Amino acid sequence: MRWRQGRLRDWLCAASVALAACALPAQELRIGLASNPGTVDPHFYNNDAVSAVVSHAYETLVALDPDTRLVPALATSWRAVDDRTWEFKLRDGVKFHDGSSLSAEDVLFSLDRPAAIANSPSSFATYTRSITGKKAIDRLTVQLTTAAPAPLLPNDLTRIFIVSKKAAEKASTDDFNQVKVDAGTGPFRLVKFSPGASVQFARYDGYWGAKPAWSALTLRMLPADAARMSALLSGDVQLVENVQANLVAQFRQNKDLSVFDKVSSRVMFLYTDHRDSSPFVTDKEGRPLARNPLKDARVRHAISKLIDRKVLAERVLDRLAVPTANIAAPGMFGFNPKLEPEPADVAGARRLLAQAGYPEGFGLTLFGPNDRYINDEQVVQAIGQMLTRGGIATRVQVSPMSTYVGRASKKELGFGLLGWGVGGGEPSGAMRGLLGTPDREKGMGATNWSSYASPQFDALLTEALRTVDDRKREQLLQDAAEQALAKDFAIIPLYHQVATWAGRKGIAFVPRVDEFTLAYQVRPD
Template identity: 50%
Template sequence: MPGNPKRRAAWAAGLALAAAMLAGPAALSAELKLGLSADVSSLDPHFVNIAPNIAFSQHLFDALVHVDPDGKLIPGLATSWRAVDPTTWEFKLRRGVKFHDGSELTADDVVFSIARPAQLTSSPGPFTSYTKQITDAKATDPYTVRLKTAMPYGPLPLDLNSIFIVSKKAAQSASTEDFNSGKALVGTGPFKFASFKRGDRIEVTRNDQYWGDKPAWDKVTFRIITSDTPRLAALLSGDVDAIEAVPTADIAKLKTNPKYRLEQKTSWRTIFWHMDQSRDKSPFITDKAGKPLDKNPLKDVRVRQAISKAINRQAMVERTMEGLAVPASNIVAPGILGHADAIKPEAYDPNGAKKLLADAGYPDGFGITLHGPNNRYVNDDQVVQTVAQFLTRIGIQAKVETMPLSSYFGRARAGEFSMALLGWGSLAGDFALRSLVGTPDPNSGWGTWNWGKYSNPKLDEQVRASLGSVDEKKRADLAKEAAAAALKDYAVIPLHHQMATWAVRKGVRYAARTDEFTFAHQFRPE
């Protein structure tokens, strides 16, 4: 090399630049900062079965089966799975997968993880609906697990997408608080735990021993920013690199701003109403003067149908949702197994709704309070307000009470409301029906999210028949039949399938996901 110092410096700088370019995405940015729209209430991957917790768990842990951005099952910790017979499933594990503490994943960890949700008896939202059907779990060798079910059960691989595999050694005597503190957070996921400040942020670092594609980031900070305006402000100020659940009112401006890119996809999430259908007297139903009614009108299918007919879904999609949704006719979104294409969204028919109310004995309507969250779904507070306006037009005097998710879910699950808004995403219709409208049964795990306590033994049998088929086409047909029966009975009232939207700063890319999950390891520098 010539002795000129300037030339040597230029040569060194050129080498450094070339090395950085060759090093790939990880060298381009040490840290990724993401703005999340919903709080992560627990880091214990088996404690609360809600989407924000599940999405975050996938950074620290893996499941046997993963899901691609389009909602299709793909291998996770299991490289393959098969139905050995109608009541036996076999899963083959990846070899050489390491936990964060360096120990090797074995079938014993899988068996332990499948059993653990049932041990968390204080869970406010149990994962047992995914494990109750398993009557026996056995490690036949260090890399093979066989699971027995009492009856034929087709969607078991899908169930196990939501059961995260923890280290038996780290978790067998651990409490949920040990997970929240980080003590028991030993997984096989793409990141390792760094810190957790509840309601504010979570920090993780790259797992360099990860078995899959390595994350591009040394460190990721998840900022919990549940309010729309501060979340958008964090993106515009550069405090975060990307946000989920972009406020609908700001999408048009962001589309024309060259500093940002929008990633969008029709979501698997259906927004719908649960209605109290079990009690003779419902807590938030009154006459027009505010006196509690002795008879619960929501138990009458004609009243439930009237409520559905009163809602102008197309107008709500265009105005309240600002075009970022699709009117719903089914409990699951189009393209999901069991979605019945032949069923169309309920036609807006306020006159028909009034006649149904009169036929049911409520010609002058009644009073009701609608409950919903105000920080969970796209424009959720406005959705509740809009539906209240539609109901008022047919004589149902509707009041509105919305609240943060942290308060809302617990009260809704406790049956405190008469009519409650819920959003649900699922990769199969029978899977959703089991949780949402199946007759509640803590022993079987059915109806864990059936807030209205709807019960129809015939529908339960239809759902069981669908779940019991290991033939996917037959299962899809049976799921459609069950969905049609539930919708005919107005077990719930679907509103719309919302659009999932991410805003990402220039220089970063993300593949939009139908499940709405924000995965740091799938963000890549351009």
């Protein structure tokens, strides 16, 4: 159902009056999600929306705290035995939901499974490619060897969920989605997955760690902002993520609500097509071009100059964004302070287009999702207008993320908006996936929708990925970012989101840099 803004405001005012009278169920938590994950197989799709959901039932060896610092999870400790060997000590007494005990064999199986999954839109195998050998030293000790020094292996393993080999060895992704598999160790166990509607969990009373405050959990998929906000105010859910941007200030003033926020590590950017020909790139009359303008770095630089990031952050996103020219967020390891967001410069952009051979511009279609990120459809529309004013006649097409990502990941679109959560405490993983020359064996370029390929960038990133010295590695990452983003304009960073959540009175929540909405970090207040 489509709500007009005025109608929604009227409804919100009426609903807020009744809000305080609604009783808060002590045993059940209902959360409204802005995303619509298409699977609960923890190894099928390397996507934050999926990972956030399955994190309730599955765990990793190493975890990230709300500020993306590494903390123990299923591994109590880890150490570098030598330059090419890591050893992980497993937590004793951990039981899977199927009743089996966590052992080194489950870890070895879980590290192998992602590479065995066919047709993954974005494979988790990118995080295990550096591993050339693995063995169980004993029931609770695993050693992993790499072909070259891999200082970031513990960071990479924050992305690989551990499943019960006994439960999952013969299971397909469909079996996971139909909840025929009980293979996790997390604080909740899956009960039911209704694609496009909800995921239901029950508290796992055999959990090794602190028990959640809630005996039952329902994650409702409510990608439409109005529906999600309405569900909060009507009492259908007690917490929502991605508060509708124009309602954040109003919610802060509502005594019956609490708003939680944090500058996110998610970088929003435009991917650009570096191939010889690109779909949906034409002359201004819609005719095919002999060569692809986006292949020219001057054209990509011109596009960057045409975008007014300040307008996007302050007006389109209601100040829920911080303009950027980096992948890493400010303060994060690897952030390059020399890369500053360009101010809008239409005249400069037109000069670059003329130098590249397009003095009159060209035609372009800009794609994006309309249900995944803060005001994503409005952002895409605004960028389309900015490019058109600069001489690039831009058509805009938006669609639900579930449809959009399928086409974009197959490189059917060529130019569009995407967001990426920069996890693991530094940007190397994101840079490897988004900007590395695609190479399945090396685990590079799994989400390189731009088809960017730069020997200079690859050499810098590869060196960073095997450099143990933090100071040297950070400099290499900064140099790699400068090459890809300030020289090649491989992708066009726009801003980092400010993540927001709102909860009913009596709800306490710990906001996270990675934007994950985790029910075990929600407690009655």
